[in-house]
Amino acid sequence: MLDGIPPLLTALASGADASVPDLAREVPEEEWPRLLEIVRRHGLTPLLGEAVLPHGDTCPPTVQDALRTHRDYAMLWHRIQMNDLALILEALGGASIPHLLMKGTALGFMVYRHPWLRLVGDTDLLVPADRVEEAHELALGLGFKVTEEWADAHHLPALQRGSNPPIELHHQSLYVPTPEPGYALIPVDFSLLDAEAGTVDAGGFEARVPSARDALLQLSCNFGSHMEESIARPLRWVRDYAELLGRGRVRWSEVEERIDSIAPDLRTTVLMSLALARPFIGDSYEPALLEAIDGLPNPYARLTRVVSPRDMVHEWTTSPRRAWHVLSCLMGPWRATKWSLNKLLVSKAHITRQTGLSGDALCMRVYPIAFALHAIYHLRRADRSRGE
Numbered sequence: 001m002l003d004g005i006p007p008l009l010t011a012l013a014s015g016a017d018a019s020v021p022d023l024a025r026e027v028p029e030e031e032w033p034r035l036l037e038i039v040r041r042h043g044l045t046p047l048l049g050e051a052v053l054p055h056g057d058t059c060p061p062t063v064q065d066a067l068r069t070h071r072d073y074a075m076l077w078h079r080i081q082m083n084d085l086a087l088i089l090e091a092l093g094g095a096s097i098p099h100l101l102m103k104g105t106a107l108g109f110m111v112y113r114h115p116w117l118r119l120v121g122d123t124d125l126l127v128p129a130d131r132v133e134e135a136h137e138l139a140l141g142l143g144f145k146v147t148e149e150w151a152d153a154h155h156l157p158a159l160q161r162g163s164n165p166p167i168e169l170h171h172q173s174l175y176v177p178t179p180e181p182g183y184a185l186i187p188v189d190f191s192l193l194d195a196e197a198g199t200v201d202a203g204g205f206e207a208r209v210p211s212a213r214d215a216l217l218q219l220s221c222n223f224g225s226h227m228e229e230s231i232a233r234p235l236r237w238v239r240d241y242a243e244l245l246g247r248g249r250v251r252w253s254e255v256e257e258r259i260d261s262i263a264p265d266l267r268t269t270v271l272m273s274l275a276l277a278r279p280f281i282g283d284s285y286e287p288a289l290l291e292a293i294d295g296l297p298n299p300y301a302r303l304t305r306v307v308s309p310r311d312m313v314h315e316w317t318t319s320p321r322r323a324w325h326v327l328s329c330l331m332g333p334w335r336a337t338k339w340s341l342n343k344l345l346v347s348k349a350h351i352t353r354q355t356g357l358s359g360d361a362l363c364m365r366v367y368p369i370a371f372a373l374h375a376i377y378h379l380r381r382a383d384r385s386r387g388e
Contacts, residue, residue, distance in 0.1 A: 004310045006035060012044045012051075013235040013280045015242035020051035024058040032063050038313065042235035043119045045070040050117060078116035079203075081105070081123050081165050084144075086205045088159075088167060091138040092127070098190070099135075099208055100126040100197055102173055102218055104240075106209040109200040111243035119236070122158065122166040128190040129171035132156060136169055153185055175221050176269045177330070183225035186263045212250035213258045216241070220270040227326045234312040238277045246284035253288065271296050275304040276312065303329040 008023040010016075027035060039045050049067035052058040059067075085105075092099050101109070102124035108115035127135045136156050140146070144159040144167070154175060158166035173193065175183040196211035210218065223237045244250055259266050275293045278285065285293075296304065306329050327336035 005313050006031075006038075008035065008048075009038065009042075009044075009235065009313060010280060012039070012047055013042075013238045013242070015239060015246055015281075017047070017051045020048070021055045021058045024052050027059070029060050032060060036063065036066060040070075041233065042313075043233045044235055044239065046074040046117045046119060047239070050113070074116045074119055077119075077165065078108075081120070082203050084161055084164055084167060085123055085125075085202065085207070087142050088125070088135075088139050088144075089205060089207060091142060092135055095134065095138060097127055097131050097135050097138075098194055100173075100190075100193060101200075101207050101209050102126050102170060103222055106215055107219070107240055107243070109202065109207070110209050110212065110215060111240070111247065111249060115202075118240075120165075122168055124155075124168050124170055126170045126173050126190070126193070132169055132171040139167070139169070153183075173218050173221070174263055174266060175225055176265055177225045177227070183221075184265075186265055188262050192262055212244055213255045216244050216250060216255055217258065217263075217266060217270065219244075220273040221266070224269040224273050234276070235280075237273075238280045241274065241277045242281045242284070246281055252286045252292075256288075256292075268296065268300055272300040272304060275301075276307060278304075279309040299330050 006027070008020060008027060011019045011023055036045070039048050045067065049071045053064060053067055053071070056064070089099065100106070104118050104120035105115075105123050108118035108120070112118045133156075136159070139159045144161050146157045147160045147166070154172040155168045155170040158168050160166045172185050172187060174186040174188055176186060177183050193210055193214055194208070196214060197208045198211065199206050200209050209215070219237065219240050223234075245252070255270070256267075259270065271293050274285070274289065275296060278290075278293065282290070293304075303326065307326070324333075324336050330336075
């Protein structure tokens with residue numbers, strides 16, 4: 001058990017589901033509301049329900065009801081996603097545009113007992129870069145809408161039908177965080193990824209998914225480049241690693257071979273992400289992987305020393321303090337403060353849309369004080385890897 005972390009959370013993150021029912025029985029009834037909130041925030045609620053619901057005496061009736069509701073929601077969400085995905089894949093097939101599912105949607109089919117156990121916010125679909133615009137136009141012709149005129153360097157603006165989960169069409173899949181906030185793309189020809197890909201039954205239609213080692217590279221890129229943002233859910237990401245590495249679906253030597261052959265610049269990002277997951281699933285790491293992690297250069301090694309498992313479980317939230325903490329390891333405290341303030345200024349309209357808070361409630365005069373306090377707090381605090 002990791003210090004200060006409920007054993008049930010550690011078991012869910014590491015894939016030790018068989019031990020979850022007994023651990024759930026040990027949770028006091030008054031602790032369940034807080035525990036459910038942590039599990040929900042990390043995207044593990046369907047997995048918890050799958051582990052405990054077959055055993056009726058593992059948790060209070062109110063908790064069982066909540067888990068059933070979450071399970072039904074996850075299954076419905078997945079069905080809606082698959083209905084929309086089937087429409088797009090049929091159109092892509094008619095136009096002979098190849099595709100690969102990416103990230104959480106692909107992992108749900110590849111490594112989980114049921115795909116809906118791996119919650120996702122959207123569906124990520126990779127197509128060749130020279131045909132992504134054509135694929136986007138085909139989706140628009142099916143009735144999908146661009147609900148927000150925003151595109152990233154590796155995907156076009158998200159597509160959506162009504163209030164259904166969005167779908168993003170990507171033209172690049174691998175990228176690395178940079179010393180400045182953000183990331184740098186690593187162009188990889190689609191055919192190289194497609195050559196190792198496989199096919200899954202997505203519920204009445206077939207979809208292509210990457211190889212296990214390419215899925216691990218995508219997972220590492222996604223987490224490493226979004227560590228300071230609210231989309232990072234560390235325990236769900238650790239569980240993905242546990243399924244890929246701990247279940248023996250891919251060995252580190254195979255991952256390293258892939259990195260060396262297509263994108264050597266990925267090595268540091270992958271190792272940094274695996275180093276952060278090490279306290280939870282390090283027992284499944286091969287000696288060569290542990291040796292490589294121990295050789296990580298700064299500032300990435302500093303980040304893995306400073307961010308403790310307790311931080312990841314309890315404090316990795318949408319708060320500015322967590323974003324500042326991660327960035328300060330990579331950039332230094334004062335540049336991290338400056339960048340975080342700038343991001344809040346730029347993102348004010350987006351925050352208003354997402355939270356419903358008025359512009360007056362997001363007055364920028366408040367933030368310099370808040371970030372100054374965060375900076376002082378962290379600069380005076382000892383190395384967090386020693387725990388509290």
